[in-house]
Amino acid sequence: MKSISLIQFLIEERRAGRVNAELSLLIEVVARACKRIAVATNKGALGGVLGEAGTGNIQGEAQKKLDVISNEILLEANAWGGQLAACASEEMEDPQPIPDMYPKGNHLLLFDPLDGSSNIDVNISVGTIFSVLRCPDGISEPKAEHFLQPGTTQLAAGYVVYGPATVLVLTFGHGTHEFTLDREVGSFVLSRRDIRIPEETGEFAINVSNQRHWEPPMQRYIGELLAGTDGPRGKDFNMRWVASMVADVHRIITRGGTFFYPLDAKIKSKGGKLRLMYEANPMAFIVEQAGGAATTGRQRILEVQPTGLHQRVPVFLGSKKEIEVATHYHLVADGAQG
Numbered sequence: 001m002k003s004i005s006l007i008q009f010l011i012e013e014r015r016a017g018r019v020n021a022e023l024s025l026l027i028e029v030v031a032r033a034c035k036r037i038a039v040a041t042n043k044g045a046l047g048g049v050l051g052e053a054g055t056g057n058i059q060g061e062a063q064k065k066l067d068v069i070s071n072e073i074l075l076e077a078n079a080w081g082g083q084l085a086a087c088a089s090e091e092m093e094d095p096q097p098i099p100d101m102y103p104k105g106n107h108l109l110l111f112d113p114l115d116g117s118s119n120i121d122v123n124i125s126v127g128t129i130f131s132v133l134r135c136p137d138g139i140s141e142p143k144a145e146h147f148l149q150p151g152t153t154q155l156a157a158g159y160v161v162y163g164p165a166t167v168l169v170l171t172f173g174h175g176t177h178e179f180t181l182d183r184e185v186g187s188f189v190l191s192r193r194d195i196r197i198p199e200e201t202g203e204f205a206i207n208v209s210n211q212r213h214w215e216p217p218m219q220r221y222i223g224e225l226l227a228g229t230d231g232p233r234g235k236d237f238n239m240r241w242v243a244s245m246v247a248d249v250h251r252i253i254t255r256g257g258t259f260f261y262p263l264d265a266k267i268k269s270k271g272g273k274l275r276l277m278y279e280a281n282p283m284a285f286i287v288e289q290a291g292g293a294a295t296t297g298r299q300r301i302l303e304v305q306p307t308g309l310h311q312r313v314p315v316f317l318g319s320k321k322e323i324e325v326a327t328h329y330h331l332v333a334d335g336a337q338g
């Protein structure tokens with residue numbers, strides 16, 4: 001079978017009118033930056049990239065050296081390409097406009113430069129998540145408010161998992177596709193086109209250590225899964241939790257399953273754990289384009305109207321039928337559904 005590189009794939013998408021030249025170039029630049037992050041990640045202790053950076057981010061979380069390195073790689077790579085008006089990152093309080101000395105484009109790029117930071121030092125898969133929005137017309141210096149567009153307006157979203165293989169998963173809203181990095185050649189090669197997530201599953205992912213803090217409908221839903229063949233669902237469910245969202249989502253788009261980071265009493269005041277703009281929206285776009293579903297437990301994630309760049313939301317995503325059951329339980333508890 002003839003292998004198709006990411007660049008050839010992007011040319012095909014341009015010919016089909018599914019992506020314009022500027023956006024395809026932007027994706028190429030992001031992919032190139034992620035190759036550099038893959039190299040840094042692979043070096044591990046030998047590259048001096050492990051451990052704490054000794055700084056905190058806007059979220060009040062301690063930054064790892066690789067959080068900072070990955071953020072810098074993405075910012076630097078995207079500064080002078082000419083496709084962007086500004087970048088926003090989980091690691092930075094405010095958006096970073098493209099400096100005046102460089103050509104500007106009309107896209108906004110958002111990223112979680114390194115997802116799953118707690119796994120870096122223990123050599124478990126980490127990743128990068130990104131999303132592309134259109135810069136509103138007439139705005140040359142975009143501010144945070146210009147990024148506050150619902151996920152339905154995303155032009156593209158993707159993630160890269162730095163695991164045993166480095167894998168890029170991408171959508172432009174016409175299906176979800178996977179590319180695997182050929183390290184010898186140095187390019188991403190199409191490995192799965194039009195990925196489909198099975199509608200039903202027997203596997204779920206959740207951090208059960210938070211169980212006592214969950215809301216009653218979440219207690220009910222997970223309780224029924226854990227009851228297995230003896231419970232109302234009448235079947236046994238398996239559980240996985242990597243604690244790198246990219247790796248958990250990649251498992252789901254590979255063999256189905258669900259991922260939950262629900263609201264709990266500890267994080268209620270923050271609105272959730274995962275970030276809407278850098279994690280939830282891009283993953284929801286990718287999962288929906290693969291036939292899965294993504295909700296906050298009460299609402300489709302892609303329809304949430306953002307109110308802040310670093311806003312957090314609960315995340316339920318994966319195999320459609322299970323996400324529907326868990327969401328239904330929440331709406332019933334709220335009295336919104338019978």
Ligand SMILES: O=P(O)(O)OC[C@H]1O[C@](O)(COP(=O)(O)O)[C@@H](O)[C@@H]1O
Pocket residue numbers: 090112114115116117118207243244245246
């Ligand atoms: O530590 P917990 O509660 O298991 O949370 C893990 C979740 O937090 C995250 O690590 C947050 O991502 P960051 O590493 O980008 O902060 C998700 O990837 C993951 O699903």
Ligand SMILES: [Mg+2]
Pocket residue numbers: 112114115116245279
């Ligand atoms: Mg993250």
Ligand SMILES: [Mg+2]
Pocket residue numbers: 067090112113114115116117
């Ligand atoms: Mg991160």
